[in-house]
Each structure stands twice: as C-alpha cells, then as structure tokens.
Amino acid sequence: MQVKGFNHLTIRVRSLPRSLAFYEGILGMKLVHRGRTDAYLEWGSAWICLLEREPEGEGACAGMPGIDHAAFSIGEKDFPQAVEVLRQAGVRFVRGPIERGGGNSVNFLDPDGTELELFTGSLQERMKTWS
Secondary structure, three states: OOOOOOOEEEEEEOOHHHHHHHHHHHOOOEEEEEOOOEEEEEEOOEEEEEEEOOOEOOOOEOOOOOOOOEEEEOOOOOHHHHHHHHHHOOOOEEEEEEEEOOEEEEEEEOOOOOEEEEEOOOHHHHHHHHO
8 A cells, every 4th residue: 555645634613613713813824625514725735624513422532533633744944933833822732842753843633632743854863763
C-alpha cells in the first residue's frame, strides 16, 4: 500500500458556529462547504470536515477512543507568527512551542478540546532524532 500523505480529518464538534469561528477565523482555514451539521475546510493541501454531533453517554466521547492529535506542516519562517496568532486569540497551549523531533512544534486545543499541532519538521527528520 503506497500512501501519498495526509488527506483529511473529520472532527466531531459540539457547536459548528463556534468551531468555524476557531478553524476559519483564528487558524485561517478556507471554508469550502457549509451544511446544516457539517463544514468542509481547506488548509494548505489538507482538508478538514467538522461534524456537529450530540454527545453520546457521559461526556462528548465517554469511554470511546478518538484522535490523540492532528498535526499539520508549517514552514519554519511562518511558525513564530502562527504561534503569536494563537497566543493573541487566547488559544490554550498543551505543549510548546518547543524544538523536538527534528523541528519546531506547538500543540494546542480547539474549542471542543481536540488537540492540534503545528510542526515544521518531516517524518524523515523526526526519525533521525528518534532512531
């Protein structure tokens, strides 16, 4: 099986308008389609589907496995400005910004607590430092 790279990510959210304000307004993703309970956005070569769902059981994802985090590539020269945009928007940082695994990294949360990462390195660079 030959995979070319990251294709898309579907993220369950509690409030589509609140999530669009974050993904489109703060992160700068381009809205491609908005439905009643879903929205499709582009960010570089990646695309994201936000899917509004009612919580099931206790908590949004009670006892269910989910995404640990989604990482997106960003250029080294664009990294500091992206971190500043997140800071000014009051976005909660989980880790970083730090240099790790062959590049600069910052992990942060969306409004529903989904962890996202901006990373300047590549898989090849990460494997050099972790091998």
